[in-house]
Amino acid sequence: MKEKEIHRVRKPTAEEYKQLKQYFMSIGHDEETAEHTTQNYWFAVFECYISDSPAYVGKMIMAVYGMPEFYEVFIEEEGKLKQISQDTGMRFVYTTMKKIKYSDLTPEQKKHYDNCPYVETCEFCNLVIP
Numbered sequence: 001m002k003e004k005e006i007h008r009v010r011k012p013t014a015e016e017y018k019q020l021k022q023y024f025m026s027i028g029h030d031e032e033t034a035e036h037t038t039q040n041y042w043f044a045v046f047e048c049y050i051s052d053s054p055a056y057v058g059k060m061i062m063a064v065y066g067m068p069e070f071y072e073v074f075i076e077e078e079g080k081l082k083q084i085s086q087d088t089g090m091r092f093v094y095t096t097m098k099k100i101k102y103s104d105l106t107p108e109q110k111k112h113y114d115n116c117p118y119v120e121t122c123e124f125c126n127l128v129i130p
Helices: 014-026 031-040 088-096 107-115
Strands: 042-050 057-064 071-077 080-084
Touching (some): 014 057
16 A cells, blocks of 8 residues: 555545444434534544554544544444544553553553553553563
């Protein structure tokens, strides 16, 4: 895949808007509210997102609702959108680049550290003090 294709960001297709609407309805919005949300807020599709660690490769959709602080990230799993929760603890470690004791990790972070296939090169895992 060409560099330009890998980093392509675009608007959702009609099918992706349909998936977003279905997602909003699945979490309790009525059809009118779901339609309003998909048509009146900002969505960006990262065609082939590639993370560093933990590894994820695939389509990612970012939604921004009004203010930049109000956002969600979705990935596609088995043809359906799945909302991804932000791991603020891991983000703190990444952004501060401070060493952290294993005993101070959250359960999610411990799960990542214990199962990371890239523990030798993973930026996060290299900040953990066993």
